[in-house]
Amino acid sequence: MRSREPAPTRTHGVMSKRSISRIPYTLGAVARKPAQVVRAAVDETSGLLGSSGELKFGHGLIATIVALSLGFLCLLGVLAFHFPEYLTTPELRHQYSVDILRQAMFVALLVAGALSLANLVLGVRRNLNLLAFAIVIIAVALGGSRVPVGNFPDNTPYIGLDWFILDLLGSTLIFVAIEKILPLRRGQPIFRREWQTDLKHFAVNHFLVGLILLTVNFVIHHGFGWMVQHDFQLAVQRIWFLPQLLLCILVADLAQYWTHRAYHEIPFLWKFHSVHHSTKTMDWLAGSRQHILEVIVTRVLVVAPLFVIGFSEAVINAYIIVVGFQAVLNHANVGLHWGPLKYLIVTPDFHHWHHASDDEAIDRNYAAHYAFIDHLFGTAVKADRKLPNQYGVVGDYMPDGFVAQQMFPFRAKPLP
Numbered sequence: 001m002r003s004r005e006p007a008p009t010r011t012h013g014v015m016s017k018r019s020i021s022r023i024p025y026t027l028g029a030v031a032r033k034p035a036q037v038v039r040a041a042v043d044e045t046s047g048l049l050g051s052s053g054e055l056k057f058g059h060g061l062i063a064t065i066v067a068l069s070l071g072f073l074c075l076l077g078v079l080a081f082h083f084p085e086y087l088t089t090p091e092l093r094h095q096y097s098v099d100i101l102r103q104a105m106f107v108a109l110l111v112a113g114a115l116s117l118a119n120l121v122l123g124v125r126r127n128l129n130l131l132a133f134a135i136v137i138i139a140v141a142l143g144g145s146r147v148p149v150g151n152f153p154d155n156t157p158y159i160g161l162d163w164f165i166l167d168l169l170g171s172t173l174i175f176v177a178i179e180k181i182l183p184l185r186r187g188q189p190i191f192r193r194e195w196q197t198d199l200k201h202f203a204v205n206h207f208l209v210g211l212i213l214l215t216v217n218f219v220i221h222h223g224f225g226w227m228v229q230h231d232f233q234l235a236v237q238r239i240w241f242l243p244q245l246l247l248c249i250l251v252a253d254l255a256q257y258w259t260h261r262a263y264h265e266i267p268f269l270w271k272f273h274s275v276h277h278s279t280k281t282m283d284w285l286a287g288s289r290q291h292i293l294e295v296i297v298t299r300v301l302v303v304a305p306l307f308v309i310g311f312s313e314a315v316i317n318a319y320i321i322v323v324g325f326q327a328v329l330n331h332a333n334v335g336l337h338w339g340p341l342k343y344l345i346v347t348p349d350f351h352h353w354h355h356a357s358d359d360e361a362i363d364r365n366y367a368a369h370y371a372f373i374d375h376l377f378g379t380a381v382k383a384d385r386k387l388p389n390q391y392g393v394v395g396d397y398m399p400d401g402f403v404a405q406q407m408f409p410f411r412a413k414p415l416p
Contacts, residue, residue, distance in 0.1 A: 048065075164203055164206035178334050257373050263294070344371060
């Protein structure tokens with residue numbers, strides 16, 4: 001006689017936007033109804049990805065998210081090992097050790113597999129953990145961390161999948177920890193509202209890194225190559241490393257300042273830049289929300305002076321690290337006591353004011369590295385409190401969703 005399955009139950013309200021239904025089942029039911037199990041796993045995964053709110057211990061959701069995330073990233077890593085000429089970044093693949101990546105992937109597969117299997121045994125969020133365990137099995141079946149990588153050409157068109165994996169994993173481990181230990185706004189959840197949109201921006205910007213670099217390099221070499229003076233560049237490269245690096249950052253930030261100011265003060269350009277300002281919550285992921293055309297134009301206008309002046313390769317590499325770290329940090333929900341340094345360098349609270357929709361914050365704090373530039377040109381925020389009241393564009397007119405935001409500048413009427 002066929003036994004009745006228990007009715008679906010609702011989980012505790014761990015994530016506020018959308019509760020995720022839990023459908024218990026026995027192993028026999030899994031064998032008899034694989035289609036239902038797959039559909040339930042898909043539905044719960046969709047519900048999880050559409051959720052936002054605070055994560056609480058004791059519900060098994062944190063372990064489930066870790067298992068799903070690590071399993072998915074490992075599966076992407078396996079694909080990158082299989083097709084390195086098309087899925088890895090040439091500038092990056094020569095910098096990291098494949099052996100270290102293999103060891104990291106092996107550990108990640110073990111952790112994802114152990115967490116998902118433990119949750120399955122304990123009966124915690126079985127559909128989601130069944131999916132996580134299946135992803136781990138697929139990754140291992142495709143070769144796991146032992147996929148051989150032979151010789152391959154460097155000049156093929158590529159997607160920056162390795163850059164996406166490494167940057168997402170590294171940024172999450174570093175900045176989520178810092179935001180929880182030293183928060184600027186306490187109580188802000190990791191999965192805040194609209195995190196899905198910003199993650200899509202993050203992914204596309206990384207996947208298209210090859211196309212972006214190709215476009216930027218083409219425009220710079222063909223548009224500014226005539227300005228290069230080799231004797232002048234040699235003189236610049238003879239400057240000691242540290243002062244040359246500080247000079248490089250200053251040149252880049254001056255270009256960034258005036259480019260950034262133009263985005264705010266020219267209505268046509270603001271339609272593109274307003275995409276970046278539309279985020280209503282500031283954290284490490286918020287800075288990823290940008291229009292693709294703005295990314296390309298800004299990089300051309302900032303990198304072109306560095307190319308013409310001719311800073312050394314070591315200085316340029318150091319500058320890339322500085323700008324990458326500071327761009328994420330300044331958007332992050334990180335609160336530190338900076339003291340007098342806040343008048344010299346751009347800090348998270350300084351840049352948070354730039355994203356505010358408070359009256360005193362409009363069109364202020366343009367600098368990306370050196371805060372004294374805004375003080376010098378009279379565009380620094382003057383406020384009697386440490387933090388603004390709210391973020392986003394005045395009027396909150398930006399649609400949500402990656403595609404809608406990429407199309408917005410071409411559909412929007414003239415904005416103030």
